[in-house]
Amino acid sequence: MLKHLVLLAALALPGASAASYTVRSGDTLFQIAVQNRTTVEALMAENGLTSTTIRVGQVLRLPEGSGEAAVKNYGYVAGVKVQAPSRLREGDAFTLRLRGAAALQATVRFPSELNEDVRRPNEALRPFRVAGDEGYVLGRVVLGAQAPVRFEVEVNGQVLRGQIPVRENGLPVQVLGVSQDVVDTLADPRRQEEERRMEQAYALRGEPRWTQPFILPGTGPTTSAFGQKRRNRSQDPIRYHYGTDQRGAVGAPTRATNDGTVVVAGKFPVRGGLVVIDHGGGLVSAYFHLSKILVKEGQTVKRGQKIAEIGSTGFSTGPHLHWEMRLRGEAVDPLGWVNKLRP
Template identity: 30%
Template sequence: MHTRALIGVIIITLLLAGTAQAQDGGNSPPAAGTTIHVVQRDENLFRIAMQYGTTVEAISAANGITDPRYIAVGQRLLIPDAQVNASGVIPGAVTVHTVKPGDSLLTLAYTYATSVEQLAAENTITNPALMFAGQDLTIHQGSAGSSQPPPSALIYVQAGENLSRIALRYGVTLNALLAVNHRTQATPLFAGQRLWLPGSAPGALSDLPGPVTACTLTPIPAIQGKTISIHLETVGAATLTGTFIGYPVQFVTQDANRHDAIFGIHAFTAAGLYPMAINISSPDGASTVYTIRIRVDDGGYGSETISLDTTQQDLLTPQVMEPEWDRVATLMSGFTAQRYFDGLMGLPSTGPVTSQFGTRRTYNGGMLDTFHSGTDFGAPPGSPVRAPAAGVVILAENLPVRGNATMIDHGWGVITGYWHQSEIAVSVGDVVTPGQTIGLVGSTGRSTGPHLHWEMWVGGVQVDPMQWVHQNFP
């Protein structure tokens, strides 16, 4: 769970080990679980000590402070013996929580030892159903004034189960099970009913619709022109299909109940909130629609003007561009269930980047209604073009606009293209390995000089390939 600092108190709880030292004082390595406080305006050591239930002397000693009257805004202080309750909450600390799938006001109230009412009031939430992935919530930890540990997990009652059987199966007492679900007696249950399990060491609490038991969305918030992935787990076997902003979301299922999908967000998608609808079908015919509202942020792309000489003017005409686009889009929107890529992708060229993905473009003074659909590398003519990841070649030929072009299918709807090569070194059907030379840099097709254009489509959408150089996808 990620938290960011807010106005007032900025707290980072770290597991510090080895010989790590505080940046602002003290030569002794901090103990594991030490809290770090970043000094804010108008704070002094006395107020900080009171907040954490410790003393000025203890903070001074931990940070090598000889005169406690002098601390600076932004200074990082080790806080020894900070009063953290049994749930890992620091009462009084203010944090910002970024909402993820499975978060609800109730799970966050449990996690941060506050109340649903307090969370709603602080964040002006009138309808909790409208919370969305990527939303930032201000949370005052421990404001409920309760030290009772939160539940450890949410479960769904199976047919024929009762509270006593559930308590026995999970190794908890009946009284504890009743208490965490705010019940006073063992009333009858029904199949599909949700129950919280008690536990003093909870994991990340999730409030998800059955049969979903886990859901991870990365990254949050999403950004236009970028790739996003989703991982779901279900109680039993299930088939998943989905849609997002008009594009299908294709899931790959492993071990019957683990489901992954990778999809792109178009570079022209306006910043805002968009629903992802996921249909979950069980072998018994039961069907559930799980909807996640996702925040998409602007990519902050710039603009540029491209000037083509008179010999290339015809390459801007619809008669040339559209048939080629239709063929490229069909191939680049394919999907194969076998996955070839693994881990971070490498760079296809050692040349410097000369044009970033997403840049809004105009050709010869025309309208600014297109964008750069890949990353350009200004490599010397004849330098190698290398496969950034394993895959299967699905196109290797000359195209009027893209010149000598190669496409590689990496599986799971991830397909890359390499345009304007002087030579192509692979054939359709070849299985390539990471780092293998697949061609040479050139200036064929609609090009103003030697360079490699590296393009990536994910789930039928053009996305920034450089994201894959820095971020792993499942």
């Protein structure tokens, strides 16, 4: 009877079952969109808004498909239960969970990467241990990918295959109007060395070294979303924004998103003042355009430790922190890690 009443209530209030968000002091529509993995345009359409003005206490309906995807059971292989998200978005990192006596003997591959422009596609991955007979492998969806992610879990000669649908991020193309002297940094001959150092960091593997959730490295509002399609100038080709930008004054602190080892600390033509932290597990975080660097290569850092100060060095048009998360070399959405142990 109770179930029947609930159903009637849902029928009487169309849309009542959809996810919603109540506006808090200081919120902007842009931030709400980014946090809920949707766009300003989609939020406006869903709520019939004619401007981006919102008020505290206002309840916004979230568009279908926004928010977190459910964890889905994909089946068993040699007694090991395989779980992964039910859906993904381009630029997502995700967790493939394995549970069972032989979970840590599994080998996981993502064959769909063979059709994509990624570093070390279809790499054979061994699970990291969570506790007991539970392990996980981190997956990634590169920006621009729209084909389903295909995975293969092999345990003791048996194989389970599955696929996860992927959708576009729906972000519009932004023209930056970058000046010629900033564009010139892209042609700097020292850039080769910069890219070589980054590729070295991207090739790092090893056991994950973090034990707590990730944090935002800056305190300012998010001003440009990860995965934004951009043109430097209106005639330039589209490229992706591989990080999240947080506004901040020159000298404002930049903090380590989690525990790790500093593998790059220096000044470079494009990224400017740069710190890269290796967190293990094939995951590195990078902080660009810094005015002052407070750590040295090889140094161990703790989550929340001040590592640098915000600046506007390198390919930058104003003071901000550009923060990237790279999983096995590919850029994944940094906000997908914040306040979480794993994406």
